[in-house]
Amino acid sequence: MKITFDWLKDHLSVSAKEEKLLEKLTDIGLEVESVENLSEGLDLFKVAKILKTEKHPNADRLKICDVDVGEKEIKKVVCGAPNAREGLITVYAPPGAVIPKNKTKLVIAKIRDVTSYGMLCSESELNLSEESDGITELSSSKYNKSIGKCFFTQSSSNLIDLSITPNRPDCLGVRGIARDLAASGFGKLKQTKEQKIKSKKSQTLKVKITNEKNQGCFSFGSCLVTNVKNTESPKWLKDKLISIGQKPISAIVDITNYVMIDINRPLHAYDADKIEKGIIVRNSKSGEEFTALDNKTYKLEDDMCVITDNKGVLGLGGIIGGTRSGTELDTQNVLIESAYFDPRSIRRTAKRLNIDTDAKFRFERGIDQLSIEEGLNKAAFLIKEICGGEISKIDIQKISTFKNQIIKFDPNSFEKVTGFKILTKDMLKILDNLGFTCKKDKKVFKLTIPSWRPDITQEIDVVEELVRIVGYDKIRIEEPIKERKKSTLTQTQKLFHFLQRSVASKGYLEAITWSFTDAKYNDHFKGQNDELKIVNPISSELGVLRNSIFSNLIMYMSKNIDRGIKDLSIFEIGPTFFGKLPGEQNIVVCGLAAGKKSRLSWLEKERNVDVFDIKKDVVQTLVEAGYDTEKFFIDDETPDYYHPGKSGRLFLNRGKESVAAYFGEIHPNIIKQIDMKTESLVGFEIFLDNLKLPKKSLKDQKTKYSVSDYQKSERDFAFIVDKKIKVQDLVNVISNVDKNLISNIKVFDVYEGDNIPENQKSIAISVTIQSQDKTLKDADLDQITKLIIETVENKIGAKIRS
């Protein structure tokens, strides 16, 4: 909502400075978005008189004018306007002036070898009208004595742009803002005397509101002004509209705009002669069409509120008028419409047709239902004053009658909500100033809500009004109490934070990427999931919810590699989606590592990062988070975006309840398809929701401390096994031979090739044997060694290598 202090003063007696006004507006909840000086530089534009014109020597259409700008020196100005003539009084802009229309700054310029000092301006260039066919012609009787004076009335008032919250339609009118200011003690609201139409002439165009279901128009007021001469608006009206950044069009249009801005009463003016036999306000039928004032043709659906005549749709009520019945400069008879449209109906229609207009904006927030007559009175008298003509009686059709809402208000509720007290007397004064009528009813008040405040429906709204006007700065600060009754984080949340920092501590940079992604990338990683399309994505590259974090991470990894970094680890912890319903999402820790280890190292041979690097990161992270590596079970069934031979699936225990993590090389085809330039790319996913939370807290998890000080012995074995045998199984078999005596098992070599039969491999293992309660004798050790060999040979089909 754009206003000026000057316009406010039409409604407010106040002597304070603008600075104070800006503060006050913000304090009462009418936030000042910006303040702009529109008239800056306009003082340069002068009333000037052409003393003499002569033909430009090098151009047929140009003239060189001697212009009197009220200074001693006569200015030479080159001008192309056909109406530039001796004796014409017009508007002169000197070099340095900025033309309002196109914001260009004038300089002294040579036009076809003749120097021109400034410019004579058309109305269009000055944003006064659309007239661009020649320079401005000022009446000599009025301006003869003003040569050299500023053309624009100097306005000290800046353009103030307010951000009006959707609950305050009343403040979409200057008067509403003035009322709020007055209630808060900033000036006094002027009582305007409303001039009422006392015509004997009846409104001859018949208006009817059909009483049907979903009728969006509750009442329709109208007034006919006949025999008018539509013209350009007088200067005061033009100035007013220009002062808030609007462009004057014609008197009738300007008047409706003025009334709308002044008291938030939207009006519509019809050329009455273009209406066929009266107006019917009804619901539209699917397929009806009309061309609106924005020059677009709209196809209507069922149940939109339309203003129609015998020939069809004239306009969408409260949203936009049609071209067929619009007023023009030759309009002779004007029908002014002042109606009330249901906000819900307005909003529904505007949304379906995707139209946004000033009227729609106001009606959908709620217009004062009692302002119909005031709007007609104001507009009709202004039209008569400016365009002449005769005013008819006001005609009002309605299908329902408005009644002011009455609510109960307990003054104690104020302190209960705000924490501080004000006197009941002061409350009543504020409410009175805001337009409420208060009646005492025992201990509470019965408040009649002003018709312009549809937002106030219950007691809390009244408290809000009061504390807003009294000032939020009066609210005391209650220091918070430092007391914790419940733990801040749940176990899952603690695990989230732990995993996040655990992964980062392994050299991964944490990234946060969008929850949506490019379907192209997502395709590689969606596995069995459905594609989850966003209906209205910001761009096709962000068109689907991510099924996996890899899609985004791999794209950004690729970008980083293009930036010239070769070895990089990144990760993200966040949601992935497997359905479109709330809750169909998992928290995943997803990491990627690219490039080499020990690149260009003087110490070690460089090598690609590989699946066992990423396995280490996953296992270590899970162990740090409190899971027992002894219980882990790993197999090689992984989604198809992993390298089928170099990836694994990890369960927290052999029960294979749910997958704790995947890890492995990313499938080479994907790397190729996204054209990523790296020697190696490995990744992992840890599924937070699948990690069983420890039942005990850390303090109870520690078991009794017991260690053995008896001699430990190590025995090495080399088994030849089938190539398909997994080391995990071999180790498992050995550890089960004697859980009390076997304290550690290490795989120190895996070998295939010479001396080993085809399809077999040799696995070398070191087993640590230690008793908890005695020193083992050679015989004991021999026995367990023998047992290990026998068991492995029996269960795995292995052969001890001799």
Next chain:
Amino acid sequence: MSDIKNIRDQFVSKLKNELSLDDINSIKTELFGKNGQISSLFKTVGTIPESDRKTFAADLNKIKIELQSLISGKIKEIETNEINQKLEKEKVDITLPGRPFVRGKIHPVSQTIDEISSIFSEIGFSVEEGPDVENEYNNFTALNTPDNHPARDMHDTFYLDENKEVLLRTHTSPVQIRTMLKDKPPFKIIAPGRTYRSDSDQTHAPMFHQVEGLHIDKDINMGHLKGCLNYFIKEFFEVKKIKMRFRPSHFPFTEPSAEVDIGYEIKDGKIVIGEGDQWLEILGCGMVHPNVLKNVKVDPGKYQGYAFGIGIDRLAMLKYGINDLRAFFDCDYRWLNHFGFDPLDVPTNYRGLSR
């Protein structure tokens, strides 16, 4: 006696020479071997007349100890020399680089969330979460923003179905609804998380982060709201004093509603929070609307309280001098390295939020 002394003098002087380990070993044999000179003398002790025997034995013992210690000293000296020579050969250029390490980093948004949680933890808030995909009811209707309410236009919503029933939450406020439906009052929670609006330019990203706050109890009023936020802002920016302004505003789910500005100034191109006469809007808040309480079956006659919503990314930008919101989600390793935090820098109450 003179025999003993002679042996001593002879060997003491011998041991003063430069000797190898072998030399010393042969000296050792010469003296203490089976037929060594000292060993032999010990054998003669029985033959010494009784009157002299005691002195002789004592003297012999003394010499034995002296020579033994001289010998072991000499051995130690040689060994030390040998080790030193070996170590000298092993010397490396210690300025050569060590094995490389890579430093992981925590994203500034994650760090900020931890800081926020740490502050609110101190005054009794616990952390709640909700899904990113929400239904229309939780995101709007339950929050007193029915369909056809113009306030819905303030949220450019991403929808997941044509009927506009499922959407990406536009704020963290639906967590209020979920929390209150799930439990019984009192409620004292914060809910940090991802939020989404179909808005994208220099200062808007289609995804951003908010933290919701909710405190409902029997007598929680606007003074508590002010106190809570005043405390939070002071702690978060780690300043002693804060300039804070509550401005009336409107949100459908709170009444009365406020926007909160903090005072700042620009000093040497950097923003200084808590001083100066410029105002910066950092959050929206208010008293939870009775309609919202009714929607979640909490009796507004018995319970009341406040809610607030803060933009986390914005806070991180202000605190850590980050200019561009979009960079948060661009994943440029240089940016992540520059603005990221060491994983060991866990914000805590006793160590302080930041180093």
